[in-house]
Amino acid sequence: MQYSTFHRNALASALALALFPPFAALAQAQDAQQPPPAEQAGAPAETGPDENARTLDTVTVTGSRIKRAEIEGPAPVTIITGEQIRKEGFTTIYEALSSLTEVTGTVQNDYDWGQSSVNASPLNLRNLGPGRSLLLINGHRVADYPLPYTGKSNFANYNNIPTGIVERIEVLASGASAIYGSDAVAGVVNVILKKDIEGDTLRARYGTTTEGGRSVREASWSGGRHGEDWSVAYTLQYFDRKPLWSHERPFMDEESDSPRRNWGYGGVQQGVATNTPQVGIRLYDVASDQRIRPPAGACDQFGGDFYEHNRILYNDFNGAQTDTGWQCANRSVFQYWTLRNGSKDLSAYVYGTKQFGDVEAWATVGYWDSTGKSNTFMPDWDSPNYIDAGSGREMSLLRYFVPSEIGGIDRALTKSKETNWDFNAGLRGTVFNDRFDWDLMAGRAEYELREHFPTIHEERAAEFFLGPSLGIDPATGLDIRAPDYDRLWNPVSRGGYDSVRAVGDKQARTWLTQASFVLSGDLFEGWAGPIGFAGVVEAARQGYELRPDPNTLGTDPVYGTPFGNIETGGGDRNRYAVGVEFKVPLLETLTLSAAGRYDRYDAVADDAKNTYNLGLEWRPFPSLLLRSSYATSFRAPDMHFVYADASESVSDQTDYYACLSDPNRQTSNCPGGTGEPYHIDNPVITRQGTQDLLYETGDSLTYGFVWDAFDGFSVSADYWRIDIENAIDDVGPDDVLLDEALCRLPGSERPLDKPERAPPSQALCDLQTGRVTRDDNGMVTRVEVGPINRAQQSVSGVDVASRYQLSTAAWGTFDFALNWTKQLTYKVAQFPGDPFENSRDRDRQMRYRGRASASWNIDKWTTVLFVDWIAGRRSDRYGGCTALPNGFRPDVATDCTDLREDPDTGARSITYGQQSELVDYYNQDQIYWNTSVGYQATEALRLNLYVNNIFDDHYQDKWCGGFAYCVANPVGREVAAEVVYRFD
Incomplete structure (x- = not known):
């Protein structure tokens, strides 16, 4: 297919002048005989005698299995190349993907309390959650990360893809289940690895931060060889990034x-x-x-x-x-926490082909070995109550250890040792006189994790600090001890610490065995062009297993644990799928795309799921594409939602039933804190998976245009909307207890401090009331929580992208790219009937984000300037009241006025009648500038210099709560130098 180059018209010139005024003027000064600009990454070079036409080979683009000549299709696809990733300053694939404007949602931080994934980085496309986008490597699924995200659901790890093996990444940020099956609700990220490399390249890079800490060392060797009927490509990469400690950033310790x-x-x-x-x-x-x-x-x-x-x-x-x-x-609570985790990785990748007549055999194997390092606590021991033999008093003690006692700060680290390997092989060829392409593949992937965390051995610590038990006190049932308090108040030797130290050992594994057959080509010649077809048959078996250290289980563990709720579980299930796809030219300028797919999973309450999508492409002029797509999607319940074993923890709760049924209660809320009337002291909270879950379902709509306005300049704009029904999430103990009260007391008013929502349905009442266990006195002793299909979500927004390239004889080549996304709506209803309103601002979601780059190539020099910005996110305390000068923060319900009176004496608070302000504050826009400069010293040697976050910005929410993660970027400015040497 050919693309004609457009003559500049009045509108095109106006756009050029508006967007790039100095360069538009320079462009107009150039003669029309200047050579055409280079193609976008991934597009073939210009051929043929007509300098105003380009012939494109057919390629497969993410979102379709039908090969096509057009780069753009009915749904927008963002492409970022491996070389672009480096030039924009990113050292990992996750960093680069996180800068895409389609990533409008946040994920768990490195330094979050209770972080569940030391060495993993999930992606949150369209703000629908990490598990609702699908990661593909060369078009094939990968094994899940072995540990569940926030202890609940499975997700893909974007941190274990080495940059050295990436050719390009294609991102489709809309529903694609009709093509790829489950999980492709918010979109698909397809990482295309290098397959065609000639010669060898060595890279070595070192970087650090200008404020200290977080040094990075990286080295890679990639290359390839070709024969008459064979080829091989290979990459070996080493990556070592040190953790960033909080004490290295004194403003966060x-x-x-x-x-x-x-x-x-x-x-x-x-x-x-x-x-x-x-x-x-x-x-x-x-x-x-x-x-x-x-x-x-x-x-x-x-x-x-x-x-x-x-x-x-x-x-x-x-x-x-x-x-x-x-x-x-x-003195500094967080000084030994890691603000950014460390990681030491070794990866290898090989791709090879061998031709056997008309059939090509291929195989690829990837291996990743990594050790992640993290810390959000220091070793400590909190003793049980005991009777002091000397004084006869009931006592307890708490003892933290410091680095000088334990043998250095590194011995406080939690270390996650991970191994991930992926092997795929197949055959491909053509049939029916090269009319159809076929591809048969089978593969196996395994991801193993072993996490070691330092802790204190309960029995040995008791012996060390309290001495041996001298018997049991008959009045209290407590151990009688004769403690050596000198050990408590004085520093402990390294040997003393080692005598009480233990190391927890948590293990987890996931695996995936899969096979597929794809047939694609043109069925026949239609009235307006060939009818494209693709068919796919897939089968897979996936599984997981969580094996925590047995010493950390039970109500009286041998080891103290940092977080207390231990996840266990395991199981496997089969998946089968068949799908078809058509591309039908309706007119010379109008093309219809349609796809349908049938997926069936084991261990789901639904039997199977059918999905479909439709797309239209209309090209009224060769330079203008009007496009639209509609797709249905689904997500099978995560393995851990289905197979999680029962686990127990304890936490204080509020008894809403006692509150709402109390005729003498004197408040519109239900105070449940310690010492308050409706307090439940440490009931058992139990959680487990269930096979009674339905599929999550969704649909997505996109429409927009792509305009190749004139030589070197294109612009696109697309509206998108994604809806989800029956979203799976946990129901927490507070929700269970509140629903129990509302179900047992129909018509009761909700406490004022609880968000408005519809009364629970009968089905929800049947579930929630059965999850609360009370003793003979009516006291709550147990609350069961866990996943259910409950939520409805919807997000919508607009994507805009433009590219401009200008080639000059004297000044070299200039390239500009701009991507911008505005999130228009964010809606969530936790239960059926709840208000379903746009809560983008109330929930502190980002309004828009953008990324832009400008590159200049002249002679042996290449310079790139990149900017990433996030804007429109409201303060962490938005919607609340600011504090009065003495620190008390009034309630919004009282118009931010302190109206407290003692219910017993009638005495007024010391700040009675004083009024503070309502927080209606937007955070400062987060804008980060990166730059890189490259110099081709010789034909073989290249030198690169990188500076990230040029202006050393951190961005802190001035109203944020009292924890250090209110700082957006603790790293600050990073600098790095790289040497690249290429040889045949």
């Missing part, structure tokens, strides 16, 4: 680094961020509710990590102070 206007009442009084600084060493007298003061100078012995702190509780109602004693408190 303690709670007091949060803005003072966010501090609570007690924090304002004490000059600290919170009322209760994190404990370092504490000896507690249970009977008197007092902390025993440390010996003089004890806290100062730990290298400045601890300080002596008088823990005073401040009543923000009447200003009363309660002295609870003294302790050694942490």
Whole structure:
């Protein structure tokens, strides 16, 4: 097919002048005989005698299995090349993909509390969640990451794809289940690996940050060879990125680094961020509710990590102070947390082909070995209550360890050792006189993980700090101990620490065996052109297994665990699918695409799922494409949603049934904190998977245009919308208890502090009331939680993209690219009947983001300037009230006015009648500039220099809560140098 080059018209010139005024003027000064601009990445070079025409080979583009000559199709596809990834300053595939404007959702941070994936990086396309986009490698599925995201659902890891093996990445950010099956709800990311390499290339790169920490070392060797009937391509890559520690960023190493206007009442009084600084060493007298003061100078012995702190509780109602004693408190609570995890990776990749007559055999094998490093806690031991043999008092103690005691900060790291290998092989050829292409493949992928985390052995720690048990106190049933308090108050030797240290060992594995057969080609010549066809048959078996350290299980573990809720589970299931796709030219300028697919999964309450999509392409002029697509999609329940074993934890809850049925309650809410009337003290919370889940279903709509306005300039704009029904998510204990109350007391009003939603349905009532267990006195003892089909979601927005290339005789070649996405709506209804309104601003979603690049090539020099920006996200505290000067934060329901009165005495609060402001604040736009400069020193040698985040911006929410992750980018400016040497 040929593309004609358009003569500039008035509208094209106006666009050029508006978007790139200086370069438009320069372009007009050039004579029309200038050579045409280079093609976009992935497009073939210009051929033929007509300099105003280009002939394109047929290629397969993500979103269709039918080969086509046109780069653009009925749904927009974003392409980013491997070379572009490097020039824009990215060292990993995940970093590059995260900069795409289609990625409008956030994911769990490296330094989140309770982080469940030390060495994994999920992607959140269209803000629909990490599990709702499909990752493909060379068009084939990959094994899931072995650990569930946030302990609940499976996802693909974008962190284990080495940059050295990537030819290009194609991203389709709309539903594509009719082509690829489950998970392709928000889109598909297809990573195309290098297959055709001639010669060898060595790369070596070193980088660091200008503020210190997080150095990066990278080396790779890639190459290829060809014979008359064979070829081979190979890549070996080493990558080592050190963790970034919080103490290397002093503005993020303690709670007091949060803005003072966010501090609570007690924090304002004490000059600290919170009322209760994190404990370092504490000896507690249970009977008197007092902390025993440390010996003089004890806290100062730990290298400045601890300080002596008088823990005073401040009543923000009447200003009363309660002295609870003294302790050694942490000076910088987060200083030994990692703000960015470290990773050391070794990867290898080989792709080979061999021709046997008209049939080509191919095989590819990839191997990735990695160790991730993370830390969000320091080793500590919190003793059970005991009877002090000397004083006869009931006591407890808490002891944190510091790096000088444990043998260095590296011994506090959680290390995730991961191995991922993927092997695929197949045959391909043509049939019926080369009319149809066929491809038969089979493959196996396995992903294994072994996570080691330092912890404290409960029994050995008790012996070390408390001494052996001297018997059982008959009054309390507690152990009688004769503690050696010198061990508590003085630094412990390395040997002493090792005597109580233990290392947890968590193991997990996923696997995938798959096979497929694809047939594609032209069925026959239609009235307006050939009728394209593709058919696919697929079969697969996937499985997973979570094997936590058995010592961390049970209600009285041998090892203390950092987070307490241990995920276990395992199972496998089969998947079968068949699909067809057609491309039908209706007119010379109008093409219809249609696809349908049947998928069946084991262990799903639904039997199977049918999906389809339709697309239209209309080219009223050779340079203008008007396009639209509609697709249905689905997602099978995640393996961990189905096969998770029962696990237990405990946490305080609120008894809403007791609250709503209490005729004497004096508040419109249900106070359930410690000491309050509707408090439930540590009921058992149990969670497990279920095979009663239905498929998530969805649909997506896109429409827009692509305009090749004139030589070197194109622009596209597309509207998109994605809807999901029956979305699977956990129901938490608070929801279960509230629904139980509303179901048992029909017509009751919801507490004012609970969001409005429809009354629970009868089906939901049957489920929720059965999940609450009460004893003979009506007290809640157990709450069952877990996944159900409950939510409805919808997102919509607009994508705009443009490219411009200008070639000059004297000044070289200029390339410009701009991508911009605006999220128009974000809607979520947690349960059927809930309000389904646009909550984009209320839920602090980003409004828009963009990426742009400008590159200049002249002689031996290449320069690239790249900018990534996110804007329109409201403050973390948006919709709440700012704090009064004493730290108290009124409620929105009182118009941000303090109207508190003591229900017993009628006394008013010390700030009664004072009013603060409503937070209606947008965060500062996050704009990061990268640049790279390359110099071709010789034909074989190239030197590159990279600077990321040129202006060393961090961006902190001035209203954000009291935790360090309110900072958007703790890394700051990064610099790197690279040497590239190519030889035959």
